[in-house]
Amino acid sequence: xxxxxxxxxxxxxxxxxxxxxxxxxxxxxxxxxxxxxxxxxxxxxxxxxxxxxxxxxxxxxxxxxxxxxxxxxxxxxxxxxxxxxxxxxxxxxxxxxxxxxxxxxxxxxxxxxxxxxxxxxxxxxxxxxxxxxxxxxxxxxxxxxxxxxxxxxxxxxxxxxxxxxxxxxxxxxxxxxxxxxxxxxxxxxxxxxxxxxxxxxxxxxxxxxxxxxxxxxxxxxxxxxxxxxxxxxxxxxxxxxxxxxxxxxxxxxxxxxxxxxxxxxxxxxxxxxxxxxxxxxxxxxxxxxxxxxxxxxxxxxxxxxxxxxxxxxxxxxxxxxxxxxxxxxxxxxxxxxxxxxxxxxxxxxxxxxxxxxxxxxxxxxxxxxxxxxxxxxxxxxxxxxxxxxxxxx
Numbered sequence: 001x002x003x004x005x006x007x008x009x010x011x012x013x014x015x016x017x018x019x020x021x022x023x024x025x026x027x028x029x030x031x032x033x034x035x036x037x038x039x040x041x042x043x044x045x046x047x048x049x050x051x052x053x054x055x056x057x058x059x060x061x062x063x064x065x066x067x068x069x070x071x072x073x074x075x076x077x078x079x080x081x082x083x084x085x086x087x088x089x090x091x092x093x094x095x096x097x098x099x100x101x102x103x104x105x106x107x108x109x110x111x112x113x114x115x116x117x118x119x120x121x122x123x124x125x126x127x128x129x130x131x132x133x134x135x136x137x138x139x140x141x142x143x144x145x146x147x148x149x150x151x152x153x154x155x156x157x158x159x160x161x162x163x164x165x166x167x168x169x170x171x172x173x174x175x176x177x178x179x180x181x182x183x184x185x186x187x188x189x190x191x192x193x194x195x196x197x198x199x200x201x202x203x204x205x206x207x208x209x210x211x212x213x214x215x216x217x218x219x220x221x222x223x224x225x226x227x228x229x230x231x232x233x234x235x236x237x238x239x240x241x242x243x244x245x246x247x248x249x250x251x252x253x254x255x256x257x258x259x260x261x262x263x264x265x266x267x268x269x270x271x272x273x274x275x276x277x278x279x280x281x282x283x284x285x286x287x288x289x290x291x292x293x294x295x296x297x298x299x300x301x302x303x304x305x306x307x308x309x310x311x312x313x314x315x316x317x318x319x320x321x322x323x324x325x326x327x328x329x330x331x332x333x334x335x336x337x338x339x340x341x342x343x344x345x346x347x348x349x350x351x352x353x354x355x356x357x358x359x360x361x362x363x364x365x366x367x368x369x370x371x372x373x374x375x376x377x378x379x380x381x382x383x384x385x386x387x388x389x390x391x392x393x
Contacts, residue, residue, distance in 0.1 A: 009100075009101030009102050009103065010100060010101050010103065010226045010227055010228075011101075011226070011227035011239065012096075012097040012100045012101055012224055012225070012226065012227070012239070012240045013224070013225060013227065013229075013230055013237035013238060013239050013240065014222055014223065014224055014237070014238040014239075014240065014347070014351050014391065015045040015047070015107075015223055015224070015225045015229060015230060015233040015235065015237055015238075016041040016042060016043075016044040016045030016047065016221070016222065016223030016233070016235070017041060017044060017220075017221070017222050017223070017238075017347065017348045017351035017352065018037055018040030018041040018043075018044050018220070018221055018348065019037060019040070019185070019218060019219065019220050019345070019348055020033040020034075020036040020037040020040070020113060020218055020219035020220070020221075021033070021036065021217075021218065022185065022187075022216055022217065022218030022219075022337045022339070023117075023187050023216055023217065023218065023337065024117055024118070024187075024216070024217065025115065025117075025118055025217040025218070026118050027118075028115055028118060028217055029115065030060050030113045030114055030115055030219075031060075031068070031071050031113070032113070033113030033114070033115070033217070033218060033219030034057070034060070034068050034071065034072070034111050034112070034113035034219055034221075035071065035072060035113075036113075036219060037111055037112070037113060037219035037220050037221035038072050038109060038111045038221045040221065041109065041111070041221035041222060041223050042109070042223065044223075044234065044235060045223050045225070045233050045234060045235065046232065046233050046234030046235070047107060047223065047225070047229065047232070047233065049072070049073065049074065051106070051107050051229070052074055052076065052107045052108070052109050052223070053076055053077050053078060053105055053106055053107060053108075054076050054077070054078035054079070054080075054096060054099060054100070054104075054105030054106070054107060054108030054109070055068075055069045055074055055076035055078070055079050055080075055108065055109050055110075055111075056079065056080035056081070056082070056092045056095070056096060056108060056109070056110040056111075057069070057081065057110070057111055057112065058081055058082060058083045058088050058092070058112070058341070059083070059088070059112060059114065059340060059341050060113070060114075064081050065079045065080065065081045066079075068111065072111075074109070076105075077105070078099050078104050078105035078108065080092050080095050080096065082095065084247065084380045084381070084384070084385035084387075085341065085379070085380020085381040085384060085385055086287045086289065086341050086342060086343050086378050086379050086380045086381075087245070087266075087287070087343055087377075087378035087379055087380035087385045087386050087387040088341050088343055088378070088380060088387070089110060089112065089222075089341065089343035089344035089346070089347060089378060089387070090243070090245070090266075090343050090346070090347070090376060090377065090378040090386075090387025090388060090389050091245045091378075091385070091387035092110055092387075093110060093222065093224065093240070093243065093347060093387070093389050094243035094244070094245055094387060094389065096108040096110065096224050097224060097240045097243060098243075100224060100225065100226050106225065106226050106229065107223060107224070107225040107226070107229060108223070108224045108225075109221060109222075109223050110221065110222045110223075110224070110344060111219065111220070111221040111222075111344075112219055112220055112221070112340075112341060112344045113218070113219030113220075113339075114217065114218065114219065114339040114340040114341075115217045115339075116215055116216065116217060116338075116339045116340045117215045117216050117217045117339070118217050120215060135250070136250055136251040136253075136254070137250060137251060139251065139253070140251060140252060140253075145252070146204070147381075147382055148203060148204045148207065148212065148290070149204050150252055150382035151204070151207070151289070151290045151292060151293070151382055151383075152204035152205060152206060152207050152290075153252070153258065154258040154259070154292060154296070154382070154383065155169065155206055155207070155290070155291075155292035156205070156206060157258035157259055158258070158259045158292065158295070158296065158307075158309075159206070161259055161307070162259065162306075162307035162308075162309075162310065163307075163310070164295070164307075164309065164310035165310060166198060166206050167194055167198070168295070168309075168310035168311070168313055168314060169206070169211060169291040169292060169295065169310075170194045170197035170198055170210075170211070170291065171194060171313045171314055171318075172288070172291035172294045172295060172313055172318065172334070173192060173197050173210050173211060173291050173334050173335075174192045174193065174194055174197060175313070175316060175317075175318040175319050175323070175327070176288065176294075176318070176327075176328050176331055176332045176334040176335045176336075177189070177190070177191060177192040177331065177334070177335045178191065178192075178316075178319050178320075178321070179318075179319060179320050179326070179327075179328060179329050179330065179331050179332070179335070179361060180330070180331025180332075180335035180336050181331075182320055182321070182359070182360040182361035183329075183330050183331050183336060183359075183360075183361050184359075185330070185336065185337075186330065186331040186335055186336040186337070187214055187216055187335065187336060187337055188214065188331070188335045188336075189331075189335070192210065196210065197210040197211065207290060207291070207292075210334075211290055211291045211292075212289070212290055212334075213288065213289045213290065213332075213333035213334055213338040213342075214333065214334070214335070214337070214338050215338060215339075216337040216338055216339050217339055218337050218339040218345075219339070220344040220345045220347075220348050221344070221348075222344060222347050222348060222351070224240065235355060236355055236393065237393075238350075238351045238354045238355065238391050238392070238393055239391065239392050239393070240389065240390075240391060241273075241274035241275070241276065241373075241390045241391060241392050242269075242270045242271060242272070242273035242274025242275070242276070242389075242390040243269070243270050243273065243387070243388065243389050243390070244265065244266035244267060244268065244269025244270035244271075244272075244273065244386075244387070244388045245266050245269075245385070245386065245387045245388075246262040246263075246264075246265035246266040246269070246385070246386050247262060247384060247385045247386075248261070248262040248383060248384055248385065248386075249383075249384055250381070250384055252382070255383070259296065259306065259307075260296075260300060260306070261293075261296050261297060261300050261379060261383045261386060262300075262379075262383060262384070262385055262386035263296075263297045263300040263301055263377050263379065263386040263388060264300035264301075265386070266377065266386040266387055266388040267300060267301040267302060267375075267377060267386075267388045268302070269388070270375070270377075270388040270389060270390050271301075271302070271375075271390060273390075274390040274392075276373060276390060276392075277302075278301055278302040278303050278375075279303075280373055281303075281325070281373050281374060281375050281390075282326075282353075282363050282364075282365045282366075282371035282372060282373050282374055283325065283326040283327070283329055283350075283353055283363045283371055283374045283375075284298070284301070284303070284325060284326075284327045284328075284374065284375050284376075284377070285327075285328060285329065285330075285346035285347075285349050285350045285374065285375070285376040285377070286298070286301075286327055286328060286332075286346070286376075286377050286379075287333070287342060287343060287346065287377065287378045287379040288328055288332040288333045288334050289333055289338065289342075289379075291334070293379055293383075294313070294318075294327060294328070294332075295309040295310065295312075295313055296309060296383075297377055297379065298312060298313070298325075298327070299312075301375065301377060301388070303325060320361045320362075320363060326363045328349075329349060329353060329358065329361050329363060330345075330349045330358075330361065341380075342378075343376075343378030343380075343387065346376040346377070346378060347376050347389065347391075349376075350374045350375075350376045350389075350391050351391070353370075353371050353374055354370070354371055354372070354374055354391060354392065354393045355370075355393070356370035356371075370393075371393075372392060372393055373390070373391070373392045374390075374391050374392075375388060375389070375390050375391070376388070376389050376391065377389075
């Protein structure tokens with residue numbers, strides 16, 4: 001493993017990570033969930049809010065980092081409001097790590113909260129998932145080309161080109177549920193079978209309901225800090241070893257290959273900068289709004305060759321219990337929680353695994369000890385963007 005901080009400047013660690021209450025929260029507000037997650041992350045680190053001089057937020061209004069920082073009583077001198085969909089938080093973590101390494105910030109709090117489920121139940125509009133009919137998207141939106149349809153098209157392309165089967169895609173959902181069964185915080189813990197996934201109502205061919213993520217409320221927060229803060233923290237540091245980011249397309253017509261996601265670039269950069277190889281990872285936390293996302297991201301991060309994702313996910317490889325590469329160890333967006341942009345939840349779970357705080361779902365490394373290396377990779381839009389972060393203890 002490469003020495004921490006080989007890119008120059010100060011070493012950077014995640015020193016606090018926490019979730020707000022999650023699941024069905026009919027009386028919660030997005031601001032309240034931001035605050036709850038932020039307070040818990042700061043308490044987890046044992047740092048005073050006055051030590052935080054960097055802040056990142058997205059997904060809540062036009063002035064998200066300004067409004068949320070004010071609500072939290074923060075007056076940061078470094079801010080980020082990057083918004084690239086589900087990969088926002090891995091990309092923002094990369095920006096924060098660079099800022100800390102360069103001395104532009106000392107402690108950066110990233111926080112997100114959403115009442116996506118409560119808003120739907122109350123009949124409140126929660127955003128236009130067609131992303132409007134502006135710019136290049138104006139040529140797709142009139143034909144009813146929804147977000148899920150774009151993912152479904154990509155999955156079909158992979159099935160045609162590489163022989164991937166619907167049963168293999170269903171295995172992703174089955175194994176995510178098996179991991180969720182070990183997580184008392186997961187929304188759905190009842191075991192699934194491939195037949196149950198296939199028998200569900202069709203949402204967008206080839207995706208039945210259980211190929212798609214759930215909808216929840218919830219928030220998450222992560223606190224990154226310079227190496228000199230670590231000695232004052234309550235918890236063991238989880239070091240940021242390498243990061244990568246990449247954007248691909250907005251219009252489907254501009255996507256060169258439906259079977260290759262931008263994680264192919266962000267992952268390569270992150271592993272190269274960390275000085276490690278994919279096969280050294282003890283686990284992977286991958287954005288999984290749909291089963292196909294997990295499969296193609298595994299390929300593009302280098303865990304298997306292109307076209308071999310279907311075979312790779314068979315035989316329980318993704319399970320915490322007995323799997324060769326535990327993936328989405330909390331149950332993922334398919335079974336644990338998915339309040340919108342889930343990328344920050346990936347980082348929280350990765351930190352918990354590397355600290356040995358995951359309880360029944362704790363991953364063990366090759367030496368039988370708690371996991372030493374992990375990767376979190378978020379995907380935004382319809383494979384429009386990707387951010388990958390390699391972490392180690």
